[in-house]
């Protein structure tokens with residue numbers, strides 16, 4: 121009983137510390153919204169986060185995986201190490217209500233609110249009266265590049281040895297930041313029933329491909345017979361991709377959605393360099409690999425028909441996610457205490473992907489959603505409507521969960537970490553990811 125009382129007291133001290141700073145925390149989220157930066161370019165956003173931690177007397181590591189920021193709250197007592205995360209990056213969505221006029225970067229996935237909810241946890245836990253009741257450590261990780269976009273830019277970072285993986289959390293895993301993490305969490309915004317927090321669910325995994333058709337330029341009007349039309353090759357390749365769809369099993373929830381990023385140089389010259397980016401997503405790794413083979417075959421068909429060459433570069437994407445049930449139970453209870461049990465909803469499988477999937481393969485992980493938005497995710501009209509839920513309540517629910525895990529000598533945290541049988545070790549994870557990589561040019 122004493123333990124229960126102690127926890128309740130810690131949570132209420134934690135909560136009132138946050139109430140006093142709610143305006144400030146929401147303001148930071150809005151500031152990030154108004155200054156969107158896409159992955160591995162989050163210079164200003166990273167600095168904003170680092171400055172906040174410094175002002176609040178935290179030690180800060182900056183430039184983690186290029187633009188990430190990590191700050192650790194150490195109780196000085198032995199115990200579990202929890203990662204509370206937020207993503208720094210925006211998308212690129214021209215025409216979004218809050219798009220940057222030069223770069224078209226836009227927070228069309230609500231990541232700005234994640235940083236707000238992560239800082240909310242930090243603001244509440246830093247209160248001495250709370251920290252004194254806890255053991256272990258909490259690392260706040262502001263991670264770069266969750267959105268897997270601008271593949272050519274990231275390939276150039278890879279070539280310059282600035283990064284190895286296209287996802288920021290993957291880089292943090294590689295750099296050792298998860299070596300002693302026992303439990304991880306992050307709250308994403310969502311568009312389910314307004315005012316609810318979502319728990320559970322799962323995500324597809326994916327790999328990314330860049331495809332380059334190499335043809336031969338010639339006068340498009342005068343002598344097309346002397347050229348090799350790379351755009352026609354790409355069209356045939358895309359048609360062949362679409363012809364695979366009836367072979368996808370519904371239970372694998374496969375998604376393949378190529379875009380043309382370069383369609384030719386000038387209208388009077390036969391296109392000689394045409395580029396495509398695509399994902400291959402599915403609910404499980406065997407289905408991703410099986411679909412990947414079909415897609416490569418399809419792209420090769422376009423080259424074969426026209427006599428073009430095709431270079432297919434495949435990069436590791438994200439692993440499917442599997443969120444931890446015992447951890448979800450603790451979170452569910454805390455979320456219910458804040459917004460009512462009826463407003464905590466069960467998430468379904470999502471065909472979207474996240475590098476939280478990678479994290480979930482190595483440590484017990486949850487990624488609840490704060491259903492606080494309107495509009496289409498990744499669309500021009502996706503905006504956070506309810507900052508109190510997306511930033512403050514989302515942060516409180518995570519922080520109260522951290523308190524449950526680290527109070528009472530960290531028993532609950534230890535129990536969850538101890539019962540978790542990781543699908544793979546970090547080393548196995550890294551070799552698994554590297555094995556996805558290939559770069560092949562087909563001449564016929």
Ligand SMILES: [Zn+2]
Pocket residue numbers: 229230231266308
């Ligand atoms: Zn997102």
